[in-house]
Amino acid sequence: MVKQDLAVIDRVNSIFVELFELKRESLSEDRRIFEDLGLDSLDAIDMVIRFQKEFHIKPTTQEIQKLKTLGDIYTLIHHHMVTSVASAPT
Amino acid sequence: MSRPRIVITGVGVVSPLGLSVPEVLKAYRNNDCSATYVEEWNDKKIGVKTRVASRCAAFDESGIDRRLRRSMSRVAMMAKVATGQAIEDAQLTGLMLQSERTGISYGSSFGGTSTIEDYFRGYQNSGVLIDGVGSTTFLKIMPHTCAANIAISFGIPGRIIASCVACASSTQAIGYAYEALQLGVVDRIICGGAEELSPTVAAIFDVLNATSTHSHDKPKKAARPFDINRDGIVVGEGAGTFVLETLESATARSARIYAEIVGFYTNNDASHMTNPSVAGLVSCMQGAIENARLVPGDIDYVNAHAAGTQAGDRAESLAIASIFGNGPTVSSMKGHIGHLMGAAGALELVACLGMFADQAVYPTLNLENPSPDDGGIRHVMGEKRAQRVRFILKNSFAFGGVNASLVLRKAEGSGTW
Numbered sequence: 001m002v003k004q005d006l007a008v009i010d011r012v013n014s015i016f017v018e019l020f021e022l023k024r025e026s027l028s029e030d031r032r033i034f035e036d037l038g039l040d041s042l043d044a045i046d047m048v049i050r051f052q053k054e055f056h057i058k059p060t061t062q063e064i065q066k067l068k069t070l071g072d073i074y075t076l077i078h079h080h081m082v083t084s085v086a087s088a089p090t
Numbered sequence: 091m092s093r094p095r096i097v098i099t100g101v102g103v104v105s106p107l108g109l110s111v112p113e114v115l116k117a118y119r120n121n122d123c124s125a126t127y128v129e130e131w132n133d134k135k136i137g138v139k140t141r142v143a144s145r146c147a148a149f150d151e152s153g154i155d156r157r158l159r160r161s162m163s164r165v166a167m168m169a170k171v172a173t174g175q176a177i178e179d180a181q182l183t184g185l186m187l188q189s190e191r192t193g194i195s196y197g198s199s200f201g202g203t204s205t206i207e208d209y210f211r212g213y214q215n216s217g218v219l220i221d222g223v224g225s226t227t228f229l230k231i232m233p234h235t236c237a238a239n240i241a242i243s244f245g246i247p248g249r250i251i252a253s254c255v256a257c258a259s260s261t262q263a264i265g266y267a268y269e270a271l272q273l274g275v276v277d278r279i280i281c282g283g284a285e286e287l288s289p290t291v292a293a294i295f296d297v298l299n300a301t302s303t304h305s306h307d308k309p310k311k312a313a314r315p316f317d318i319n320r321d322g323i324v325v326g327e328g329a330g331t332f333v334l335e336t337l338e339s340a341t342a343r344s345a346r347i348y349a350e351i352v353g354f355y356t357n358n359d360a361s362h363m364t365n366p367s368v369a370g371l372v373s374c375m376q377g378a379i380e381n382a383r384l385v386p387g388d389i390d391y392v393n394a395h396a397a398g399t400q401a402g403d404r405a406e407s408l409a410i411a412s413i414f415g416n417g418p419t420v421s422s423m424k425g426h427i428g429h430l431m432g433a434a435g436a437l438e439l440v441a442c443l444g445m446f447a448d449q450a451v452y453p454t455l456n457l458e459n460p461s462p463d464d465g466g467i468r469h470v471m472g473e474k475r476a477q478r479v480r481f482i483l484k485n486s487f488a489f490g491g492v493n494a495s496l497v498l499r500k501a502e503g504s505g506t507w
Contacts, residue, residue, distance in 0.1 A: 042226060
């Protein structure tokens, strides 16, 4: 199990509720973002733009293309946030 | 050479006077006015001088699916809802909509102005030029946003004509629809125009001292076209959509016919961006009458563009007087509904359909003392006036010197609204 952060999960879910008008109870880590949640390529762009602003992260195109489920998103954001903190100047 | 006859078989509206055609016609007939005081514009960060506008306060976009709504600014949402009404009214079938022989001709002054403001807010907040840009920003702003969103919303794959000529946009779009049908390149066409209200739109007229600024305590009296005490434009928003088809097509499917479009002409002054040319307006109206194969004496009533500005009202009055003398009756609907810019011609055309039905002409609301520089045209003042209404000349004029005029004929047996 890849480590995830409950606060990140809550913030990601809130973004999905706001941007894509989904019900919070429909969001779980196994849900596929295109097939199950109904997003498409335009939604995916807005999703990434929002993540960049909300979490101050810069995922690569390859990382974004690998995202399949909400769980993948939770993990990616958690990873970037941890990496960002670890590499911050002390 | 004989030309196909073009008729209106469906109408839909989103307007400050109401969200359905019967509501809007009731308001015109009752001399209601939709202008209100805009409290938010007191904010110094908005910066406009006018505080009066004509807004679709009751419009609710929540019924539009998110997948469609995400690429729509308010202008396209209103266009979509008005078009849904028109399609239902015309009883177009799914097969008709899905045909490439069904076209769309739709206009607005800009596209989504509120999205432009959102874009600048993003820049203002972060200092990064493109920070306000998302995947659908352009789709909401683009000049053909209404036409493209209508096409996707209703699955219409035919040609798109997107007029983008400021306040003549909807009249020109309807005229181009008429011409496309006459050319035989479509079997039916959805046409009209829309505009959304935002401070950015108001500012365009405001900076030119063309908005109403002396009637903030009496917004219902602010728009006074042709009056000696006219106070400028009351900006507004809305959408009006029509379904046009040939008379042959409408008759074959027993469609209800509201009116016939018999003439259209458009030109430009090629002289000044904002000061209208009397000669240009004369040429436009005469062109439409000639296109209708009529003579000026055939016109029973002129539905004027007159927005309540000194220069615009005067030039149009003189142009009408030059063609007709003391001929047909003349009125402007902008006292009732304000100036809906890209939607103005469409919502004023709805009034014309009511006049055909009533065999009466509606007055210029708030016109009490006609300006003496009006060339002696025959104003309609006070209450609606019963008269024969067989042919109507409908004008729309715009910044950039663009002029557009339609000639409408009462349909046989029309009018049950």
